[in-house]
Amino acid sequence: MNKNIQNVVIVGGGTSGWITAALLGKILGPSLNLTLIESDKIGIIGVGEATIPPIIHLNNALGISEKTFLKETKGTIKLGIEFDNWGQQGDSYMHAFGGIGKNLPFCDFHHTWLRSQQLGDSEDFWRYSLNYQAAKHNKFAKTPAGQGGLEYAYHFDAGLYAKLLSKLSQQQGVKRIEGVVENVLVDGNSGHVTSVQLDSGEQISGDLFIDCTGLKALLIEQTLNTGFIDYSHWLPCDRAVAVPCESVSPIIPYTRSTAHPAGWQWRIPLQHRTGNGLVYCSQYMTDEQAIETLLNNLDGPALGEPKVIHFKTGVRRKQWHKNVVAIGLSSGFFEPLESTNIHLIQTAAIRLIKLFPHQGIDQSTVDEFNRQSRIESDRMRDFIILHYKLNQKVDSPFWQRCQNMDVPDTLHAKMALFADSGRVFREQDELFTEIAWQQVMIGQNLRPKDYHPVAGSLSAEQVLELMKNLQTITDKQVSQWPTHDEFLASLYL
DSSP states (O other): OOOOOEEEEEEOOHOOOOOOOHHHHHHHHHEEEEEEEOOTOOOOOOOOOOOOTTTTHHHHHOOHHHHHHHHTTTTTEOOOEEEEEESSOOOOEEEEEEEEEEEETTBOOOHHHHHHHHTTTTOOOGBHHHHEEEETTBBHHHHTSSSSOOOEEEEEHHHHHHHHHHHHHHTTTEEEOOOOOEEEOOTTTTTOEEEEEETTOOEOSSSSSOOOOOOGGGIIIIITOOOOOTTTTOOOOOOEEEEEEEOOOOOOOSEEEEEETEEEEEEEOOOOOOOEEEEEEETOOOOOHHHHHHTTTTEEEEEEEEEEEEEEEEEEEEEEETEEEEEEEEEEEGGGGGOOOOHHHHHHHHHHHHHTTOOOOHHHHHHHHHHHHHHHHHHHHHHHHHHTOOOOOOOOOHHHHHSOOOOOOOHHHHHHHHHHHHHHHOTOOOOOOOHHHHHHHHHHHHSSSSSOTTTSSOOOOHHHHHHHHHHHHHHHHTTTSSBBBHHHHTTTO
């Protein structure tokens, strides 16, 4: 099959479908006929309510102002993710966005902090994180670029975001069709999807199909039998129960992840409600126990009945197969521990635009798309596994299983290097930065045996004075900022 790609059909709406439609419409719209098929009869999972900083670039590319976005989606600011009880019971740390402290030449700040600890400084690593200090004081302010301000993302209502993107996409010329796909037609020679048939009997033909049907994976798996790479031997949680509750004041500017006996609970504060869920392993906790645990740990009254979601962590063997590209949950699933699922939609859509098969689908393009997708997935997989592997719990069979499991060689090497020397290196295009890895490893009590020699070149007096000065600078900045609630109120002035 080798013909110009003009008719693109997106099967499925929700966040994945409409992010894809909005980006394709914005960047390639004039040269394509874009159709999105969705049905109001089919619900969306809707647990993807926390994000990471690159979403700001997505909204900017789509021409969505921050004020409009936050008002329309009932959004709030996210400065990081706090992890409670992940190392030992009672431990707490944050994967805070942005930098920490002040780096020395060729030497990250945590090496200087490690030396200060040996010199008797008792301040924890996050004392030097501007994002952490702002988060814990419920502060937020936007500062001009280059002035050392906060790096942030958002919490928001995913359903409202999809509606905003739907409106924007249709204004750009994307055609929305209401209907349920009942049959997928495939060419007997090429194996390519030729059209989909709706419950109305209408057939929608296309040159390229984008599968945004969620965990159902209607095109990529049910039709093309692409195959699945199972990560559950490393990430054994296979269910989640979710329920919103009434919002409480103040609205904190960070996500909270709390470890429980057989999984963990998320708490995501929005303007109008708080999103809650419990991710757990069904081998160690029943659905009834999970629901009870979640309902007993809400900040306010539940706003509905808890919804149980079944999943398997892993990715498709090929996220692009034949003339079908899987984007969103149809391409694979990562539990929302580090708020990566919406980001994966964003990167997949951008990857498709960069590799768009203008004059026909060629295998080299498909292979490159899949190569990049696999690298992204593997690195993300390792970072999420890290949280489980580094726990030190002694009273939970689930967590002890995670402690004792073998991990991928790539993760083992990263942990060993940090344990020996405090070094961690970000591979090309890897999502999570060195600072992200440092925070999880330090936060979950993996302390290096040594620090970088550059940190040892300062005298003890210089190190301690540097630490004191950094604290003073951070405190001064944070004290001058408005509260997060005040920032949200300003959106409506």
